[in-house]
Amino acid sequence: MYLALMSSAGSAKREPSELWPAYRIGGEKNPSRLGDSGKDVIIWRVLLPGYSGAALNDSRRLTFQSAENPSGPIFPQETSDLIERAVEHERQEDCSRNQALVILQARGSREVLEAAIMLCRSENPVRRNVGATILGQLGNPRSFPEECCDVLLELVRSNPELEVLRCALFSLGHLANPRCQPDLMRFANHTDPLVRYAVAFSFHAPQTEEAVQTLLRLMKEREEVRVRDWATRALGLSEADGEAIRDALLANAVDEDEIVRTEALQGLARRKDRRAVAYLIEELLTPTCHVDDFADAAKIYLGLNAEQEFDPAELIALLQAKRQ
Structure with missing residues (x-):
């Protein structure tokens, strides 16, 4: 939904946040001016992700209605009210989108940060879960990433409940801060497969040999395929190289x-490993729903423009020519 907010032409140099002090929702920082509507009115358009309607309540504050449930309750604007709605949604184990939480993350403000920190330090695991989720994706681009990382690391080091641990680890993954890796490695052999999944998801470029070895072990995971997937992705995208890494990628090329x-094949392609060619040809000969991903791997290997479209048959011919 786009909300059109109008101001007088004389106020054109002022930001919407000055003109509407109550307005504090995602998109405030980057409004787009659509142009004049008549002589004296400027229309500002602000994107409200996931919302279908807006209204002024009795206190003249803007509130927003869910696009998924337009006949449902209109969400309040106050951070404290949104926090309680987000916690209640989590407490009910509702599988639908937690709209109040989405609003809080979109705001990316210091006020929301401090509220989320308080949640993470609560004795209630549901509240800690909500706090960790907010911190993982606070603001777009991310707001206060170092402070968010500090609090999440504090949380994972506090021996939290299993669900809180999973949530905090996934949130660290959204922050992609390399200083998290020593803490991630502590949980790489956890008995819970979803914790191991969170660890693999949260790894990005491995910073040490120990981190590389951790990913090599996770690439062999059999119980939870998403562990294998994300570990393969992390190592494949990294600059790390060597015989053990290439052999592990080759093993997962036939997963x-x-x-x-x-x-796995994209990882081998980045390293220009010739052993990937036969597997790429085989995958392109029997296209499936992921044929575009195999085509991307072929383009990486061949050094082609990633944005350029190629028919699988063209890529096969080019790969076969490389083999000769």
């Missing part, structure tokens, strides 16, 4: 899971 195979 039973198609997504794992795409990640």
